[in-house]
Amino acid sequence: MELLLASALGIVTACAVYLMLRGRTFSVVLGLSLLGYAINLFIFAMGRLTSGKPPVIDQAVSSYADPIPQALVLTAIVIGFGMTGFIVELALRARNDTKSDHVDGEEPGKGSSSESDQEPSAKHKEEQGS
């Protein structure tokens, strides 16, 4: 189980980092949420991997799973959820206002922001058409 979980964490994190290093807001947001999943699993794993043990007091059993990481994961999920919602909304708004889904708010190689009123590049037109 350790090997499986560790390699899963590693792969998900690697994918997340790759996506976050890309230039478009959509991939960056995907990368951030993937990283969020990896981290939630990681917090969970830091309470040691056990199976079939309850985290709450139970007369019938003598050994327990650590309840704190589970509580932490719950909090982290809620916060991650809110943050993802916010950044999706922000990315949409930025896409709408700057006419570009690049994280810099302008197409690379297109010049400075003062020229933002010039006509959209061919690639941009294609995106809008599709």
Place this chain on the structure above:
Amino acid sequence: MSHLLVLPIVLPALTAALLLLMGRQLAISRVISFVASALLLLIGIQLFQDANSGAIQTYVLGDWAAPFGIVLVLDRLSGLMVLLTSIVAIAALFYAMQGWDQRGKYFHALFQFQLMGINGAFLTGDLFNLFVFFEVLLIASYCLLVYGFGERRLRAAVHYVVINLTGSALFLIGVSILYGLTGTLNMAQLAERIASSAADDIALIRSASLLLIAVFGIKAALFPLYFWLPNAYSSASAPVAALFAIMTKIGIYAIFRFNSLIFGGSEGVTADITSPWLMPVAMLTLILGGLGALAAKRLLELIAYLTVASVGMILMAYSIGNQASFSGALFYMVHSTLISAALFLLAEMIGQARGSIEEKLQTGPLMKQGVALGIAVLIAGAIAIGLPLSSGFLAKLMILQSATLNPHMPLIWTLILLASFIGLIGLSRAGSTLFWKTSHVYAADAHSPSFGQWLPILFLLGASLLMVVYAAPLKQITDQTAAQMKAPQRYIEAVVGQTADRAPRALPRELRP
């Protein structure tokens, strides 16, 4: 157990909830928000006085005993920070009430949520809650940053949000590694457990600790991690940028807290963890902040870079390593927070008085109330750079003095003086462009700043002046604060001392990896 300690968190939270219900009723919202901030200032003063007795107060939420439940801790450092927050907050809020809060919904509610997050981060004694309060203040700051919208704000906000979310992710990794190795999240208990950790765990503990330092470096805008700041701060609205002046200080606060408490000062396995890094990184931050100020194209950008430089100055002073230098760092922190808030507000007024050219550093029309604004910028700039007889001068003097015994003293002195000089050039360039290179007509869309806008500036500059007048008692306070931070044992005793069984316990065998 006094309930006063929880109020800096509960009061803004309740006020914010109430303000959300108020919706668009601006007049009532303003009154509520202002009264709450004034109350917060009173609470801040009281807590500061309490902390000044030297006792470390704890507040056990829900009466769950310390290592298991959540605990708030008030010591001299957090008392000082809470007071500083409430001073900056009331000035920024008063400025916002002169018109900024009409440009969108829920300004006041977001403002109060931000205060709640900031105060929570200063008061919490628990690692995971530090994360939670960071998130509370960050999400409020994201909303405040894009408040009023505009393309430039959105551009800056995307970078700011993505970088901070990545930082939060790293924070969680660091926290969970530390939890996995020590089995606790309470900072005081963590300090004890790390000091007595098993030899196998040391490498992991050190990497988790460095990861956390990197996260705080992002918040504080330390050298390789500061690139988000100038853009974000210079595109935020003025009152928000003024409030953000305290936000970089949260990263610094967390570095102070971790270094002195959890990394165990001069002994323990993580004692030397930041010393090889902090000094060079702080030096680079100081110099690059100064150079950025020289290259800035807008006044707000220049001030944002001065904020970066001030972070470098504080952490360089801290990493000199003796008690006097820490005291100097604290004095400088209070001074730079007040003055950068004042400068952010002033820059916006200048932009408004110049019309559509705003505060871009280029030849422009005549400025309305140019003389008054010029004098205000001259005074604020002189204080920020640390010309003699200003609070910045005293702070730098304290830092220079404390560095005399340090082996790197020539380098430290050179850098501090050089950075001040570069900052002086940058500010005088900005001042001469803004006030002297003008045509002889006013712009059509220029407005003169109102008296209400001047009040918070006078308040902040006055506070800075009071720092000079009461320099001796204030230095005594920062000295005592530094002394308290150098002796973390009292903090640990105050938090986990009451529990009968506080010997560090190893995790049960079956729970170890």
